[in-house]
Structure formats: C-alpha cells, structure tokens
Amino acid sequence: xxxxxxxxxxxxxxxxxxxxxxxxxxxxxxxxxxxxxxxxxxxxxxxxxxxxxxxxxxxxxxxxxxxxxxxxxxxxxxxxxxxxxxxxxxxxxxxxxxxxxxxxxxxxxxxxxxxxxxxxxxxxxxxxxxxxxxxxxxxxxxxxxxxxxxxxxxxxxxxxxxxxxxxxxxxxxxxxxxxxxxxxxxxxxxxxxxxxxxxxxxxxxxxxxxxxxxxxxxxxxxxxxxxxxxxxxxxxxxxxxxxxxxxxxxxxxxxxxxxxxxxxxxxxxxxxxxxxxxxxxxxxxxxxxxxxxxxxxxxxxxxxxxxxxxxxxxxxxxxxxxxxxxxxxxxxxxxxxxxxxxxxxxxxxxxxxxxxxxxxxxxxxxxxxxxxxxxxxxxxxxxxxxxxxxxxxxxxxxxxxxxxxxxxxxxxxxxxxxxxxxxxxxxxxxxxxxxxxxxxx
Amino acid sequence: xxxxxxxxxxxxxxxxxxxxxxxxxxxxxxxxxxxxxxxxxxxxxxxxxxxxxxxxxxxxxxxxxxxxxxxxxxxxxxxxxxxxxxxxxxxxxxxxxxxxxxxxxxxxxxxxxxxxxxxxxxxxxxxxxxxxxxxxxxxxxxxxxxxxxxxxxxxxxxxxxxxxxxxxxxxxxxxxxxxxxxxxxxxxxxxxxxxxxxxxxxxxxxxxxxxxxxxxxxxxxxxxxxxxxxxxxxxxxxxxxxxxxxxxxxxxxxxxxxxxxxxxxxxxxxxxxxxxxxxxxxxxxxxxxxxxxxxxxxxxxxxxxxxxxxxxxxxxxxxxxxxxxxxxxxxxxxxxxxxxxxxxxxxxxxxxxxxxxxxxxxxxxxxxxxxxxxxxxxxxxxxxxxxxxxxxxxxxxxxxxxxxxxxxxxxxxxxxxxxxxxxxxxxxxxxxxxxxxxxxxxxxxxxxxxxxxxxxxxxxxxxxxxxxxxxxxx
Numbered sequence: 065x066x067x068x069x070x071x072x073x074x075x076x077x078x079x080x081x082x083x084x085x086x087x088x089x090x091x092x093x094x095x096x097x098x099x100x101x102x103x104x105x106x107x108x109x110x111x112x113x114x115x116x117x118x119x120x121x122x123x124x125x126x127x128x129x130x131x132x133x134x135x136x137x138x139x140x141x142x143x144x145x146x147x148x149x150x151x152x153x154x155x156x157x158x159x160x161x162x163x164x165x166x167x168x169x170x171x172x173x174x175x176x177x178x179x180x181x182x183x184x185x186x187x188x189x190x191x192x193x194x195x196x197x198x199x200x201x202x203x204x205x206x207x208x209x210x211x212x213x214x215x216x217x218x219x220x221x222x223x224x225x226x227x228x229x230x231x232x233x234x235x236x237x238x239x240x241x242x243x244x245x246x247x248x249x250x251x252x253x254x255x256x257x258x259x260x261x262x263x264x265x266x267x268x269x270x271x272x273x274x275x276x277x278x279x280x281x282x283x284x285x286x287x288x289x290x291x292x293x294x295x296x297x298x299x300x301x302x303x304x305x306x307x308x309x310x311x312x313x314x315x316x317x318x319x320x321x322x323x324x325x326x327x328x329x330x331x332x333x334x335x336x337x338x339x340x341x342x343x344x345x346x347x348x349x350x351x352x353x354x355x356x357x358x359x360x361x362x363x364x365x366x367x368x369x370x371x372x373x374x375x376x377x378x379x380x381x382x383x384x385x386x387x388x389x390x391x392x393x394x395x396x397x398x399x400x401x402x403x404x405x406x407x408x409x410x411x412x413x414x415x416x417x418x419x420x421x422x423x424x425x426x427x428x429x430x431x432x433x434x435x436x437x438x439x440x441x442x443x444x445x446x447x448x449x450x451x452x453x454x455x456x457x458x459x460x461x462x463x464x465x466x467x468x469x470x471x472x473x474x475x476x477x478x479x480x481x482x483x484x485x486x487x488x489x490x491x492x493x494x495x496x497x498x499x500x501x502x503x504x505x
Numbered sequence: 506x507x508x509x510x511x512x513x514x515x516x517x518x519x520x521x522x523x524x525x526x527x528x529x530x531x532x533x534x535x536x537x538x539x540x541x542x543x544x545x546x547x548x549x550x551x552x553x554x555x556x557x558x559x560x561x562x563x564x565x566x567x568x569x570x571x572x573x574x575x576x577x578x579x580x581x582x583x584x585x586x587x588x589x590x591x592x593x594x595x596x597x598x599x600x601x602x603x604x605x606x607x608x609x610x611x612x613x614x615x616x617x618x619x620x621x622x623x624x625x626x627x628x629x630x631x632x633x634x635x636x637x638x639x640x641x642x643x644x645x646x647x648x649x650x651x652x653x654x655x656x657x658x659x660x661x662x663x664x665x666x667x668x669x670x671x672x673x674x675x676x677x678x679x680x681x682x683x684x685x686x687x688x689x690x691x692x693x694x695x696x697x698x699x700x701x702x703x704x705x706x707x708x709x710x711x712x713x714x715x716x717x718x719x720x721x722x723x724x725x726x727x728x729x730x731x732x733x734x735x736x737x738x739x740x741x742x743x744x745x746x747x748x749x750x751x752x753x754x755x756x757x758x759x760x761x762x763x764x765x766x767x768x769x770x771x772x773x774x775x776x777x778x779x780x781x782x783x784x785x786x787x788x789x790x791x792x793x794x795x796x797x798x799x800x801x802x803x804x805x806x807x808x809x810x811x812x813x814x815x816x817x818x819x820x821x822x823x824x825x826x827x828x829x830x831x832x833x834x835x836x837x838x839x840x841x842x843x844x845x846x847x848x849x850x851x852x853x854x855x856x857x858x859x860x861x862x863x864x865x866x867x868x869x870x871x872x873x874x875x876x877x878x879x880x881x882x883x884x885x886x887x888x889x890x891x892x893x894x895x896x897x898x899x900x901x902x903x904x905x906x907x908x909x910x911x912x913x914x915x916x917x918x919x920x921x922x923x924x925x926x927x928x929x930x931x932x933x934x935x936x937x938x939x940x941x942x943x944x945x946x947x948x949x950x951x952x953x954x955x956x957x958x959x960x961x962x963x964x965x966x967x968x969x970x971x972x973x974x975x976x977x978x979x
Binding site: 067374405 | 511514519536543548
C-alpha cells in the first residue's frame with residue numbers, strides 16, 4: 065500500500081513541478097499585474113503541495129516524529145519569509161522569491177532524505193541567512209555609495225582568498241574553506257560577490273585603458289589564487305565572469321574574443337600542469353575504463369540518473385548515497401535518481417528562469433554600476449548551474465561546484481541569498497524609480 | 506548616477522543571454538538523450554549496485570531459448586523464497602551464466618531486463634497493493650537447444666569450446682565451453698571451483714575468454730594477405746614440399762612430417778602445408794600483414810554486448826626469420842579466442858561483412874508481448890566481396906580435397922579450415938576447425954577447438970560435421 069502511495073505522490077510531484085515551471089515562463093508573457101500576481105499565487109500553492117507530498121513520503125518511509133516537526137518548521141519559515149518579504153518590499157519580484165523558496169524546498173527534501181542531521185543544519189543556516197539578508201534590498205535601494213569603494217572590494221577579495229590558499233583545509237585536493245568556531249567557512253562563495261562589485265565599481269568610474277589594465281590585474285590575481293588553491297571550478301567562474309563583464313562595460317568584441325582565446329590557452333595549460341585536471345578530463349572522456357577508481361564518482365552519478373530514468377525511483381528507493389559528495393556537488397544526480405529526470409529537468413529550467421530574470425534586471429538598469437552588478441551576478445549564477453549540472457551528467461568534465469540553494473553548504477546558501485537579495489534590491493529600485501517617474505510626469 | 510558608457514550594452518547582454526540559453530538547451534537536450542537512449546546500456550553494469558535493489562520488487566524473469574525452452578527461471582515458494590533454476594543443468598552453463606556470487610553470461614548481460622517488469626499497469630497496481638512482486642521480463646535468446654546439445658555431446662569429456670553462428674545475422678546459435686559446472690549446484694560447489702589447487706578453470710568461458718594459438722586456421726589470414734599483395738598472380742604460386750621446410754638453421758615441419766609434394770596455392774592451403782605458408786611469410790610486407798590482422802580485429806577490444814578477451818598479434822616489421830616462419834603458420838605469439846575465429850569465418854561467409862555477434866533476440870513481458878527487439882547489426886566490413894570469394898574457394902578445397910575430408914558430403918557444400926596448434930612440445934596439439942555451409946549461400950558457421958585433441962581434421966572437423974548434419978537435416 066505504501067508503495068502505491070509513494071508512486072502516485074511521485075507522479076503528482078512531477079506534474080506539479082512541471083506546471084510550476086510552465087507558469088514560471090508563462091509569467092513573462094503577461095503585462096497585466098493582476099495576472100502576474102495570480103500566477104505567483106498558484107506557484108506558491110504548487111510549491112507547498114510538492115513540499116507536502118515529499119514530506120508525506122518521507123514520513124511514511126521513516127515514521128520518525130522529528131520529520132513532522134522539521135516539516136512544520138520549514139512550512140513556517142516559507143510562509144513567514146514569503147509574507148514578510150511582501151509586506152516590507154511591496155514592489156518586489158514575486159517570481160524570484162518563489163523560485164528561491166522552491167529551490168530551497170527541493171534542497172531540504174533531498175537533504176532530509178540523504179542525511180537528516182545535515183538537513184537540519186542546512187535549515188538553521190538558511191533561516192539565519194534569510195533573516196540577515198532580509199535587509200539587503202533595503203540597502204541596495206538607498207545606498208548608492210556602494211559604487212564608491214571599489215578597492216575595498218578588491219582588497220577584501222584578494223585577502224580572503226589568500227588566507228584560504230595559505231591556511232585553508234584541504235578537501236578533495238582543493239583548498240576551499242577555513243574552519244571557524246566549528247563551522248567551515250568557504251570565502252570564495254562570498255568573494256564572488258565582492259569581485260563582481262569591484263569590477264562593476266571600477267568600470268563605472270571609467271573604461272579607460274589604464275583602468276582596464278588595473279581591473280584585469282586584480283581579477284587575474286583572484287583567478288591565480290584560486291588556481292593555486294586548486295579550486296579550478298571557481299577559477300573558471302571568476303575568469304569567464306570577468307571577460308563577460310569587461311565586454312559589456314566596453315562594448316568591444318575584441319575583449320570577448322581575446323578572453324575566449326586566453327581561456328582556451330589557460331585550459332590547455334591547466335590540463336598539462338595539473339594532474340587532477342587530467343584525471344577529471346580522463347574520467348569525463350571514459351569513466352568506464354576505471355569505474356572502481358578515477359571514474360567512480362561520475363559513473364555512480366550516471367548510474368543514479370540512468371537508473372532513475374524520466375520518472376525516478378521514488379524517495380528512498382534509489383541509492384544516491386553511493387555517489388561521493390552527493391549532498392554538495394552531486395545533489396542534482398540524487399534529485400534525478402529519486403524524483404525523476406523530468407523533475408530534474410524542471411529544476412534546470414527554473415534555474416534558467418532565475419538567470420533570465422537577472423538579465424532582465426540588468427537590461428532595465430540605467431547606471432552601468434547596477435547594470436554590471438546584475439549582469440555579473442547573473443552570469444556567475446548561470447555558469448555555476450551549468451558547471452554543476454553539466455558536470456554530473458557528463459556533458460562537460462566535472463569541476464566540483466555546488467547547485468545554488470539546493471546543495472548542502474552554509475556558505476553557498478548564504479552567498480546565494482545575498483546575490484538574490486541584491487537582484488531583488490535592484491528590481492525594487494527600478495520599480496520605485498518608475499513609480500516616482502509616473503508621479504512626476 | 507551617470508549614464509552608460511556603452512550604448513550597446515543591452516543589446517550585448519541580450520546576445521550573451523541567448524548564448525547561455527543555448528548552452529542550457531544543449532545541456533537539457535543531452536540530458537534527455539542520455540535518459541532516453543544511452544542510459545540503458547550505461548546502467549546495466551555490474552558496478553551498478555542499484556540493479557540489485559530492483560530484485561526487491563521484481564521476480565527475476567526467465568531466459569528462454571529461440572525455440573521456446575526455458576534455460577533459466579525463478580521459482581518462488583509459498584513463503585516467498587526464490588530459487589533460480591536451470592532446467593538443462595550444465596548444458597548452457599557458460600552461455601547463460603549464473604547469478605549467485607556475482608553474475609556471468611546472459612544473467613549478467615540481461616540483468617537489467619530480467620529485473621524490469623512490464624506486466625500491465627493494472628496488475629502492477631494490484632501487486633503494489635498486496636505488496637507482491639511483479640514478474641520480471643523474459644529474455645529470449647538466439648540459442649538453439651538442439652544445436653547446443655549436439656555441440657555439447659560432440660565435445661564430450663574433452664576440454665574446448667564450440668561457437669555456432671549465423672553469418673548473415675550474427676546470431677549465436679550455440680556456445681559451449683568445457684570443462685563446465687552445474688549452475689544449479691554452484692553455491693555448494695563454489696569452494697571447489699575457486700580453490701587454488703583447481704587448475705581446470707570450469708568457470709572460464711573458453712569460447713569468449715580462452716586465448717589459443719590459432720595454428721593453421723591463421724593461414725586464412727596469411728592467404729588473405731598474400732592475395733591482397735598479389736591479386737592477379739597468387740594462383741601461380743607453387744611449392745615443393747618434402748615434409749620439412751628448411752631455412753638456414755630453421756626447420757618448419759608439416760603435420761607428422763607428411764611430404765605434400767608439388768603444391769599449387771590452393772593445394773597448399775587445402776593440405777595445410779606448413780612449408781609453403783612459412784615461405785609465404787618471408788615474401789610478405791610485414792607492415793601490411795600487421796594492418797590486415799588489425800583489420801581482422803586482432804589486438805583490439807571487440808565491441809560486443811558481452812565480455813570477450815582481446816586476441817593478440819604482435820609481430821612487428823623487422824622480426825627475425827624464425828618468428829616470421831612461425832607466425833605465418835599461426836604459431837609464435839599470436840593468440841585468438843574461439844569466438845573471434847568464428848567472427849572471421851562469418852565475415853568470409855557473409856561476403857566480407859562481419860555482423861555483430863549477439864545472444865539476445867528480444868525481451869518480452871511475462872504475458873509474451875515484445876518489449877524490445879534486437880536486430881542484426883553490421884560490425885564492420887573487414888574484407889572485400891572478391892577477397893571473401895577467393896577465401897571461400899580455398900576453404901571449399903580444404904573440404905573437397907584436403908584436411909577437411911571428415912566433412913566431405915553430398916548433402917551440403919561445406920567450406921572450412923583445419924588447424925593443429927602446437928602449444929607444448931610434450932603434449933598433443935589443440936585441434937581447430939572453422940568453417941561454414943553451404944559454401945554458395947552460407948547459413949551456418951562454426952568455430953571448434955578441442956584442447957589437446959590432436960589433428961584438427963580428425964578431432965575438430967567431425968564436431969562441425971555433426972552440427973552441420975543436424976542443421977541441414979531440419
């Protein structure tokens with residue numbers, strides 16, 4: 065009997081997220097504010113239904129009262145967050161808040177299934193990050209002085225990354241984090257933001273050649289430290305983001321093409337210099353030749369995705385724990401295995417929807433500073449999603465980055481909250497400007 | 506705040522956005538392709554522990570012969586205990602394999618199908634309601650019980666292997682390897698089978714894994730290379746055999762030092778004259794010979810749906826005379842599996858085109874509806890139709906006037922090549938026979954090896970004969 069309920073709920077969840085995803089894109093075709101609001105309301109219902117069904121299954125499988133308490137806490141959190149955000153920020157992007165909540169909910173569901181303790185820890189950090197970052201839209205809307213301190217961002221970034229490179233703890237061959245009071249803190253997640261701010265603030269001042277040289281130098285320093293820390297996934301994200309931002313700031317194609325050529329050259333160099341790059345490329349080209357060794361992680365991931373198929377095995381019916389670091393870099397495989405390929409594809413599309421919103425905000429901003437920030441953060445987000453999902457599905461070699469809001473990891477969650485908060489702030493700023501403009505005219 | 510320095514910024518943001526969207530679409534398309542097309546072959550892997558968990562909800566399906574006989578089934582008793590039963594005991598031991606202490610043979614290859622249920626959805630729901638297992642899909646093989654039995658009995662107590670195939674489809678009709686084991690009592694016998702002092706290797710499937718010197722069956726390759734290098738004049742070749750061919754300090758003997766006398770090319774092939782073929786080795790371009798063996802799939806991993814060992818040919822240009830003499834007659838360091846020898850034979854029988862060998866014909870659900878059908882696939886064209894016709898002519902002569910006399914009959918026109926492969930000076934040679942029939946429109950091909958069986962013509966060809974007789978009597 066349980067099997068049947070689990071199966072039926074699984075199909076319902078796939079249906080619900082498919083409709084949610086459809087609404088996410090349908091939203092863009094409406095101009096009418098009422099229709100947009102009604103879409104967002106329906107999205108909320110679907111999200112809570114997916115959440116309810118998933119925890120229903122978890123409860124049936126585990127029969128553990130703590131799950132019910134945890135579920136209730138999450139529902140309270142989501143209701144509170146959605147309500148308070150709308151209360152304080154009247155002209156917010158509801159779509160973006162909805163997507164945040166949905167991605168977080170999917171993350172909680174998978175983490176609960178994978179490791180209850182980690183899910184609780186993640187929830188605590190998310191709740192704290194949500195509370196702290198609540199103020200960000202307010203700050204962005206008012207503090208235009210943020211554009212005046214580029215060197216603060218630049219130095220902060222280099223110093224933070226430098227500390228990790230020298231004193232960081234080693235995990236899977238890379239220096240990623242520093243331990244602090246029992247928490248491990250991953251500065252590169254936050255430096256992503258300061259880095260974008262640095263570039264945006266500098267180019268806002270001037271796009272003269274000396275400035276470009278200076279910015280390029282500091283950016284190269286960021287990338288270089290990351291390479292030395294062997295955090296090549298982040299190094300790649302930083303590099304591409306810089307090239308793109310430079311292109312948008314100057315409008316000159318030669319920078320984009322030159323950057324692309326430099327990137328290819330650097331990749332070839334990295335391949336020859338670093339053994340672990342070679343290993344990953346080899347595991348990507350043919351994971352089957354060394355399933356027990358170097359190809360283990362990616363082949364387990366493909367087993368998970370393939371065995372799950374389009375409809376998934378159902379929660380607790382797969383073996384996602386066979387994949388090393390499944391809660392972090394390979395969470396997408398676990399989603400695909402147990403919730404199904406269609407569900408996972410919807411997650412991919414929802415992430416793409418978030419990116420499109422980022423770009424719309426970037427397009428609507430007048431000041432280059434804000435435009436570049438929205439653009440840069442959006443690119444960082446998109447590249448990260450692409451690298452992680454492309455990596456676990458063997459579309460590209462695996463680079464070891466997390467899926468924002470879904471993967472386990474406090475730093476990742478907190479920094480994504482900040483990024484979404486900033487975009488939300490810019491959105492609100494723009495909407496307020498428009499409203500003021502309407503009053504004036 | 507001041508205005509934008511780059512007036513085209515929004516346009517360029519749009520371009521990059523399109524670029525990212527395109528990347529995501531590519532990723533999604535790849536992902537869909539993987540799920541829809543690639544995943545099945547990926548997940549049916551012995552390293553994928555997930556398949557075992559399928560057994561919690563599905564009763565392992567049956568393995569069935571092409572004529573509908575059950576080769577493996579799972580019996581479930583009143584308390585839900587499952588037993589895998591093999592009605593033919595050891596007859597299909599290596600072809601069907603086992604599924605305890607790991608999986609081999611079809612039990613491994615078809616694991617995913619056997620543990621997937623396609624019974625109708627209503628039945629599945631009812632099964633779920635009562636927490637019953639669903640019946641897994643059945644795998645219908647290309648194996649033919651009569652031919653398998655015949656090959657098994659003909660090989661008798663001797664060690665060796667027999668592979669029977671359809672040249673124009675690649676279907677494997679029979680696959681026998683001896684010594685064998687009884688899959689029904691495998692768990693009890695396990696310790697003996699894997700004991701260190703047990704050197705007979707019952708668990709090894711010699712048909713796909715056994716590596717043997719090809720002996721005179723390699724003369725097919727040597728002949729092919731000679732034909733390729735001398736397409737117009739190869740038939741003019743003559744050789745006078747006095748039983749021992751001498752070259753400096755080296756001597757190559759014909760089987761039992763038989764003096765074949767004056768031989769033309771066809772006679773030398775038909776009588777398997779070692780002297781003649783050793784001499785051919787010396788006049789060949791070793792580089793081209795090596796390329797030909799590569800084309801015949803020596804030294805490459807065969808891309809088959811089941812595991813098979815890689816045959817080896819390692820003679821490089823510049824090899825010394827002794828190595829050349831030995832290699833040209835299939836001795837030396839060359840090694841081949843019986844399956845690979847069957848494949849080369851099939852390609853000759855099929856106008857030069859090798860069809861991919863396969864064992865699963867289709868998968869059907871417990872009700873008999875076909876779920877998945879496997880169709881013949883071309884592996885590669887490894888020689889021209891002209892070359893295959895020339896080789897067929899030579900192989901036909903082996904039967905009509907040479908060492909393959911055991912298979913000479915008016916009932917059908919067989920073609921083949923015998924081999925007596927030396928592997929240890931103090932032991933009898935391994936007896937080989939590869940061949941097909943009828944020579945004009947081949948329908949069946951065999952590869953037989955009898956370990957320490959003596960001469961190929963006496964020990965192996967009669968086994969092929971009995972298989973052909975059975976096949977053409979039906």
